[in-house]
Amino acid sequence: AFIFNELNFDNHEQVVFVSEAKSGLKGIIAIHNTTLGPAMGGCRMWDYASEALAVNDVLRLSRGMTYKNAVAGLPIGGGKSVIIGNPKTDKTPALFEALGEALERLGGRYVTAEDVGTSPQDMAHVATKTRYVAGLGDNGDPSPYTALGCFVGAQAAVKHHLGRDSLEGLTVAVQGLGHVGYDYARRLHAAGAKLVVADIETQALERARHELAATVVDVDAIYDVQADIYAPCALGATLNANTIARLKARIVAGAANNQLATADVGEMLRQKGVLYAPDFVINAGGIIKVCYEYLGKPESDVEAHVREIGDTLAEVFARAGREAVSTSVVADQVAQARFKR
């Protein structure tokens, strides 16, 4: 019962454990589904408190990539890998070379990229052993495309839910001004939105105050802001019964992965009249960019593909309204219709 009953398996095609004594690599590669193409998703490095947590994480994350990639209309499946270790102290080139060798043995069924705890430089070490790696950093960071997807997603949500063609004068509560959050905030400001922001880093806050006329609030106060849109761009799982009760915003549109603490939170938002832009639909801009780069498709076409996130969300919102179900349920169904054969 230890493996198949206890862990987050959901029709995963293949899970590979890699252990290499010389480099100290302890890694897990999870290929969730390859119906639409080779599995693609980042490599996370994390000092997991237990091996079971690492397995659960990679199973959950790889499944999520299948849904994200399918809804984004990309010709790739879903996968993810994790390296067990502290990214601040345990990284060596040999570790990532060993991962590259493991990917090479999989013959292209899984393609990796950077993620939490790994960097383009780490991926360059992977690339010395395999070509099944993307996002090597030669032409930059996917975050601006993730931010663009969030922005067109917010526009679609405002149009559907508030009946407005513009963000002018609306207030957006942005949680987290990192790679994605800051760029998203910049676009919102340029479109005439008022910003209320929170971050644990004071530098980003100062910049937002000066450059974007943002109002700064305490980290915990972001849930209480009198805003039209709540934009989670920091951590996952920020939406739960407690935070939803506090939210004044009528729309949730942000970049964070796994925003719903539990699956039933999608329905709770619907009942409260809050329109939720499902995380894996609105935050696909980055993977679209990475996928184009990997497949050698022109970067000049990426923007148009990312902008389709707005149309996809408009369809998800309309169908959820017609069927009186949550947007997260509809988004899951759209994904499943594409990858389940």
Ligand code: NAD
């Ligand atoms: P990042 O690390 O650059 O930024 C995160 C920001 O959140 C940082 O400024 C950090 O100080 C801040 N933060 C941390 N804890 C906070 C808290 N409790 N309250 C407020 N702010 C807090 O990360 P990123 O690349 O901008 O990604 C943001 C989110 O979007 C993550 O959840 C990530 O998984 C998701 N995402 C990112 C991309 C991408 O292209 N980078 C793509 C898809 C999803």
